[in-house]
Amino acid sequence: MSRSHIQPSSRDWKAEYRLLGHTLCLLALAAPLRAEPSVSLSVDADRVGLNDSFSLTVGMSGGDADNVKVSGIQSFNVLGTTSGNSISIVNGRMSSSVQRTYTLSPKRTGSFTLGPATLRTGGKVYRSESAQVTVVSGSGQNPAPAQRSPAWPFPAEGAGTPSAGNVKVKLVASPQKVYVNQQITLTFYLYHQGGLSDVSYSPPQTVGFVAQKLKQPTASRTTVNGQTYIVEQVPTAMFAVKPGKFTLGPASLTYSSGFFDQPRTVSANPVTVVVSNLPVSGRPVNFDGAVGSFRITASLDKVEVKRDEAATLTATVTGTGNISSIRKLTIPTPPSFRVFESSQKELTSVQGTTVTGSKTFEYVLVPDKEGKYALGSVSLPIFNPATRQYLVAKSQPLALNVLPGAPTSNSTNLPGLTGPQPTRLLREDIRYIKGDRASLAVRTPPRYQSPWYFGLHLAGLFLLAGVRVYRRRVERFRVDEALQRTVRGSQAARKWLREAESRSKTGSAEEFYAALSRALIEYLAARLNVPAAALSADSVPGHLAAASILADTVAKVVDCLGRAEFARFAPAAVGEDDKLAYLQRAREAINELEQVFRNAT
Structure with missing residues (x-):
């Protein structure tokens, strides 16, 4: 019986040693295949107008993106930042990359150098190439040629749709006429019949917009002119930061059809969108730029507090639109309330091709007077692009009952003091009169005649006056x-x-x-x-x-x-x-x- 137990145990140990040896060999082989760290820098326009914006893209692999510094970026305003990362294995070499895109606008005219971008990792410094950007007065964008709205389903051959072999692409913006801060869905469509390899997608140029990736590319099948195509979509949400006429694109795709096939590139024609400023008529006085469809819910953590006690008001804005553009809410509080903003939490999500989200604001309310208060509703002025009208989103009304605070007492009954006590006999003895007159000749003056006696009394008066001044300052500080x-x-x-x-x-x-x-x-x-x-x-x-x-x-x-x-x-x-x-x-x-x-x- 003992041998039957020992033999399997010996075989298990050998198997574990073999597995460990194989794992170490694989790690040793994989280590040299990891790509060397690198950093790159590019801009989507080398000539822009003073009133335009453009994108600066910094790519990094093999290091921490927070360790990348870009020189020259201080000459521009940073309107927004987006990031993305990916992991790829090509010819057995694994690499992870991070791409960070800055939306910039010029501060003044002239020629500027962006870069190099520097990456510090592993005790080494890696540098990218630099990019030259010329800023001119007005708009530096070249007028875009008039484009025919792309049709759906896919247009027939020769209808102006870019293609290469059995691969066709197009770029669609919907809608093409929007307001500032209204969402545009920019979708890149790829049609192919399979067998693609080494696919590399270059996103479209989006000067004047803040972009947000919507979802992973989706695939479906369709029949065009009797041929079956695989349709892949890459949607991106765009939010215009200023009014004007903008050209989005082009977007390109590089691919190979086989191991020995030379890479091919096909580009989708750019599309033009018109961004209008928000209407002035009907705009609320406290409108702060929120565009979309939102609703507000609000609640208090307490319905009843004492005076000078804090209550927390939580207000949450949810809906569709650029939730990040909502910066503040209108809080209905009486003059006898002190309001302190506590925190903000933002959550962005995607439903289909629509950007949705929520933003939660927390405020601390401190009442100075007792009473029953109908606080009203938390409100947010918004512009709804669907109805082209301004409206005010409101929460349900709030109410708070404020009770009197802890009473202050002027009584002199302090802890440790008691009333009159009966006389008690402590001890009995006889105190004899001393016969030594010399010792009776020198008498100590009474304490009330000492300078220290008057000094201590004056110090007490000054202390009381100081306490009174301090209390007045504290009271003033509380209400001022x-x-x-x-x-x-x-x-x-x-x-x-x-x-x-x-x-x-x-x-x-x-x-x-x-x-x-x-x-x-x-x-x-x-x-x-x-x-x-x-x-x-x-x-x-x-x-x-x-x-x-x-x-x-x-x-x-x-x-x-x-x-x-x-x-x-x-x-x-x-x-x-x-x-x-x-x-x-x-x-x-x-x-x-x-x-x-x-x-x-």
Whole structure:
């Protein structure tokens, strides 16, 4: 019996050793086949107008995409960013790649160099080629030739549809007349009869749009002119960032029909779309650019609170459209309520070829007075492109009952103190009169005649006065939102300016400018009462102009923020010598802003 148990055990160990040896051999063979890290850079237009936008695509394989830096990007405004990744095995060599596309718009005219893009990984630095972009006044796009709307089903041969062999492609935009921020579905159709290999798809040019991938390519079959084709679709959602007439495309496909076949390329003709600005008539005063079909639900975590206690209001916007464009909601609160925005959560999904999603806002409400409050509905003005009308989406009405807070007592009954106690006899003894008169000659003066006695009483009076002043300041701080913003802004500015000063001595230029930017952004967010995420070098001038800030002060702030963004995207190009100058410039800007804000209050 013992041998019958030992023999199978011996065979199992041998099998495991063989499996381990085979695995190590495969890993050793696969290691050299992994592709060398690389980085590439390209633009979809080398000549653009000052009012146009274009795409910068950075491709990376064999490293972390967050370690890629692009020089020259600080000369443009970044309108949006999209990313995608893929894994491929060609001739036994495996590679994973990440493609990041930036939608850029020029800041000024001239010739600019974008790149190189640098990738740091494994102790080495890899660089891409550079791209030249010329920015001219007006529009730099060449007029697109008039295109006939593609038909469905597939048009007959010779009808102007690009083809190569048994492969045909076309590009369809639906709809072709839209409003700003309305979705366009751009679909690339591929018709073939099978047998394709080494397929490489080049997406269409989408200047002036923010693109979002909808879903994985789908395949079906159809019959055209008596021949059966496999139809593959690659849809992309497009959102225009500004009005105008735009050309989308071309899109191309490179493929081979066999192992010995030379690669072929076929391109789909571009399509033209017209983007109109949103109508002015009927636009609500507080409209913030939301386009689509949305609805709002809202709720309170409590229906009854005490005065000075917090209640959390949660509002969720769901529907179809560019959910990322929704930045704020209208919260109905009485003047006796303090409102603080807590957080935002965004979720984007796809239903068919339609972009949908939800965005959740959380607010903290703190009532200052008791009573029953009908708060009303949370609202969001939107433009519905289907009806071409503005409307206001509203949640169900909310109500909150505020009870009196904990009463404050002026009673002098403090813990540990009791009422009068009966006299108790502690001990009995005889105290004899001393006969030594000399010891009775020197008497200590009474304590109430000591200077310390009066000093302690005066100190007590000053302490009571200080407590009274402190309580008045605390009460004023609780109800004075302007004072709260002043204190928060000053604290944030001092904290991050100290951090910037420390980084100027020991940290890198990127860390220094990040702290400097944080000081300005946190200060302005507190003083202007706007979220920090809504402030940037582009949006700050508008906010400061509304607050009647001098142009020279605005220029200082924008210069510091622009320098910080430059250091973020191109740290290698930022020198170490300008740190103290920009630190002093930021301090001067904050001091000048503080004087204006204090005079205004």
